[in-house]
Amino acid sequence: MKSQYENQERLLAAVDCIIFGFDGYELKLLLIKRGFEPEKGKWSLMGGFVQAQETPEEAAARVLRQLTGLRDVYMEQMLVFGKPDRDPLERTLSITYYALIDIKKYEKQISSEYKAEWFTLDRVPKLIFDHNQMLEHAKQRLRYKAALHPILFELLPEKFTIPQIMTLYEQVYDVELDKRNFTRKLRSTGLLIKQLDKDKLNSKKGAFYYKLNQATYKDKFTAFLNFIPNPGITTTNP
Amino acid sequence: MKSQYENQERLLAAVDCIIFGFDGYELKLLLIKRGFEPEKGKWSLMGGFVQAQETPEEAAARVLRQLTGLRDVYMEQMLVFGKPDRDPLERTLSITYYALIDIKKYEKQISSEYKAEWFTLDRVPKLIFDHNQMLEHAKQRLRYKAALHPILFELLPEKFTIPQIMTLYEQVYDVELDKRNFTRKLRSTGLLIKQLDKDKLNSKKGAFYYKLNQATYKDKFTAFLNFIPNPGITTTNP
Numbered sequence: 001m002k003s004q005y006e007n008q009e010r011l012l013a014a015v016d017c018i019i020f021g022f023d024g025y026e027l028k029l030l031l032i033k034r035g036f037e038p039e040k041g042k043w044s045l046m047g048g049f050v051q052a053q054e055t056p057e058e059a060a061a062r063v064l065r066q067l068t069g070l071r072d073v074y075m076e077q078m079l080v081f082g083k084p085d086r087d088p089l090e091r092t093l094s095i096t097y098y099a100l101i102d103i104k105k106y107e108k109q110i111s112s113e114y115k116a117e118w119f120t121l122d123r124v125p126k127l128i129f130d131h132n133q134m135l136e137h138a139k140q141r142l143r144y145k146a147a148l149h150p151i152l153f154e155l156l157p158e159k160f161t162i163p164q165i166m167t168l169y170e171q172v173y174d175v176e177l178d179k180r181n182f183t184r185k186l187r188s189t190g191l192l193i194k195q196l197d198k199d200k201l202n203s204k205k206g207a208f209y210y211k212l213n214q215a216t217y218k219d220k221f222t223a224f225l226n227f228i229p230n231p232g233i234t235t236t237n238p
Numbered sequence: 239m240k241s242q243y244e245n246q247e248r249l250l251a252a253v254d255c256i257i258f259g260f261d262g263y264e265l266k267l268l269l270i271k272r273g274f275e276p277e278k279g280k281w282s283l284m285g286g287f288v289q290a291q292e293t294p295e296e297a298a299a300r301v302l303r304q305l306t307g308l309r310d311v312y313m314e315q316m317l318v319f320g321k322p323d324r325d326p327l328e329r330t331l332s333i334t335y336y337a338l339i340d341i342k343k344y345e346k347q348i349s350s351e352y353k354a355e356w357f358t359l360d361r362v363p364k365l366i367f368d369h370n371q372m373l374e375h376a377k378q379r380l381r382y383k384a385a386l387h388p389i390l391f392e393l394l395p396e397k398f399t400i401p402q403i404m405t406l407y408e409q410v411y412d413v414e415l416d417k418r419n420f421t422r423k424l425r426s427t428g429l430l431i432k433q434l435d436k437d438k439l440n441s442k443k444g445a446f447y448y449k450l451n452q453a454t455y456k457d458k459f460t461a462f463l464n465f466i467p468n469p470g471i472t473t474t475n476p
């Protein structure tokens with residue numbers, strides 16, 4: 001008797017990473033110029049094929065490490081993109097991941113193997129295949145998650161100011177926030193430890209530095225904090 | 239020059255569906271006896287291979303339709319399970335979906351092609367491969383989503399009572415809820431339309447029937463409602 005497996009289609013499985021970074025001022029996306037056909041030389045998300053001995057998670061971590069030199073990056077699996085003709089050369093399922101990194105850390109470890117570049121979200125070029133759709137989905141997912149959980153802290157340097165966090169939230173949600181309300185809400189989470197020194201580069205008065213309270217961060221990570229009461233979520237599949 | 243695609247591994251892609259149903263009294267899971275090797279005759283989630291001309295979503299909808307006869311079922315993609323050896327016969331990625339159905343609707347359309355059976359969540363048998371893990375993940379995801387969005391209404395019949403909804407929430411979260419608070423919270427959502435008749439089978443006093451306000455349901459679907467303030471979420475990857 002023939003196995004049920006026999007006449008099934010074999011296909012390629014890839015991972016594609018939507019890598020968000022923050023440099024203290026702007027939220028950005030890391031893109032590369034694709035190094036092989038089809039679409040060689042075009043802007044693309046960083047990706048790679050899932051190898052025989054690795055899980056998709058391991059493939060995504062490998063791809064991130066190759067490009068940024070960073071390990072233990074915050075990364076979350078999103079949707080599988082699976083239209084039969086999404087890759088013109090051969091059927092390839094893509095499992096997408098979004099990652100959040102502090103651009104300053106990345107800069108120290110940059111790999112020269114790939115032509116990589118940071119783009120602000122309003123200047124993202126046309127990407128290969130369905131990568132622009134993947135990005136849209138990642139932005140939605142980031143908005144959804146960040147409204148409930150303190151994941152945006154993954155993008156901040158070890159020492160940061162409240163104006164920096166607020167800028168980050170404003171860019172993620174494309175809104176203007178009320179400084180007083182936001183500061184009160186943020187302080188009430190117990191996530192911040194005030195430092196003695198100030199950032200004096202970005203304002204006359206200066207802004208105190210804060211560090212993240214790691215214990216509170218771990219505790220509160222899975223609780224619903226409602227940072228943004230009405231985040232304008234439009235996806236039903238976070 | 240060789241294509242970058244050439245030496246990559248081709249693998250099988252499957253979908254597996256975690257199908258939750260509610261019969262008005264109990265939350266249940268639909269399982270089948272696997273019809274082919276390996277693990278033939280063992281309890282399994284309903285699944286199937288992704289075909290050449292279909293997307294994973296189409297494959298999951300097809301699998302659901304084959305088993306239950308139902309179309310337009312509420313279904314959401316979850317994680318990809320991708321350990322290289324998860325299927326002993328050949329490497330198979332599984333894209334998981336959870337689905338929510340009203341068991342009464344299902345009963346009218348049951349297919350006799352599969353040996354399917356409903357299990358209450360406390361009596362789920364050992365399943366093949368990593369299917370028990372998939373189920374655990376689906377329970378977590380259901381808890382997460384249902385704490386924020388009114389998705390559990392997908393499980394209810396057209397006419398339902400408040401005690402029924404409460405039983406459903408209690409079973410999903412494995413908690414006892416305060417009837418007064420829960421009723422007040424539920425009424426304040428504007429999701430319910432009170433009917434003139436009562437269900438008199440399940441209590442002496444009877445309980446009024448309600449219908450779902452479809453317009454409010456659509457409006458509020460993506461808003462954060464906080465049905466359950468502390469749902470005891472343990473996953474960081476909803």
